[in-house]
Amino acid sequence: MTIPLLFDDLIRATLREDLGLAGDITTDAIVPETLAASAALVARRPGVVAGLDVAVQTFRLLDPNMSVKIGHRDGAKVATGETIATFTGNARALLTAERTALNFLCHLSGIATATAHLCTAIEGHKARIVCTRKTTPGLRALEKHAVRLGGGGNHRFGLDDAVLIKDNHIAIAGGIRPAVDRARRHAGHLTKIEVEVDTLAQLEEVLALEVDAVLLDNMTPATLSEAVRMIDGRCLAEASGNVTRETVAAIAASGVDLISVGWLTHSAPALDIGLDFLSD
Structure with a gap:
């Protein structure tokens, strides 16, 4: 920049x-x-x-x-x-x-x-550290650039560059499938779709819908490992929640592709x- x-x-x-x-x-x-x-x-x-x-x-x-x-x-x-x-x-x-x-x-x-500290902590694993939209108002582009300078990557920059279906979207839509179906009809052919899941049962339902990525929210390393086994490369696996310098290596060891960390930009x-x- x-x-x-x-x-x-x-x-x-x-x-x-x-x-x-x-x-x-x-x-x-x-x-x-x-x-x-x-x-x-x-x-x-x-x-x-x-x-x-x-x-x-x-x-x-x-x-x-x-x-x-x-x-x-x-x-x-x-x-x-x-x-x-x-x-x-x-x-x-x-x-x-x-x-x-x-x-x-x-x-x-x-x-x-x-960011560099977290990246160092997961060396040897395929996972990459990425930031979120939890940024200081007005400073998002600069803060996300700083994450890249530290060796990390960026999640979406705003609400307009990717579809991320979260728990509240699912609740309002009446379920995972109707939420994904509506998003797919609305999104352009270059827009990726990611769905947040809290349980392995939700993950199983999402995998049948062939989305681009799943956000595995607040799962233990053991549950993350099982989720990665279930995904089996069919889409990107992103872990989020309770990520610290002490926990990040265990999260990375589960085999996830991405680890999103909100506090990098807000705290x-x-x-x-x-x-x-x-x-x-």
């Missing part, structure tokens, strides 16, 4: 939110308008960088001539104390944009780092990154 146009409006909105009606009254009072300075983004903890493009664009919106030296690009692993990037330009711009840039960078790097801890001003 290197095209500023994709996230320019979002950055402008967050800067306006921070600047309010009067701008950065602290920096404007203390720092001379034409003063130049250099500052470095430094990792306080080890992790995976994500959101650097957004951070760079944040600074450049306030100083289009801001010079940037990249030390570690998005997707790179950094150790504690390593410099991610160095900026040279207007001091007021650096100080005013600092918090907005760090909010993006720390949050997205936290998502990438948490991953931010990676601690700071902006340190450099002396001449």
Whole structure:
């Protein structure tokens, strides 16, 4: 995600939110308008960088001539104390944009780092970690990009790019078959259909309908293994629910194709990154 146009409006909105009606009254009072300075983004903890493009664009919106030296690009692993990037330009711009840039960078790097931890935990298994629609409003594209930078994959981006029939859809439709039949009549020929199931009995019913994927919700590893045996490659098997760094390896060992994790985008801890001003 290197095209500023994709996230320019979002950055402008967050800067306006921070600047309010009067701008950065602290920096404007203390720092001379034409003063130049250099500052470095430094990792306080080890992790995976994500959101650097957004951070760079944040600074450049306030100083289009801001010079940037990249030390570690998005997707790179950094150790504690390593410099991610160095900026040279207007001091007021650096100080005013600092918090907005760090909010993006720390949050997205936290998502990438948490994803990388889960991916490491399931090495040796075929399962892939994927995110969900449980994203921060307005940040979905960035958060899903951060998951990919951490080694994971993306589930659907929105309600319009795949059919996912969940328990409430089934309840309203009056059963699994009528829900799937209606979805199939409505969906285009390129639209995949996935059905959520809670039990092996539901899974057996779904398999007779030849869907593209099944979401195995909140099943134990033992039940997941039996579900995978029943599926036998006829569709994708996705596990969801109760996924942690401690449980993910056992879930992957069941043989599922995908493990969806909502907390990666809504609750991953931010990676601690700071902006340190450099002396001449």
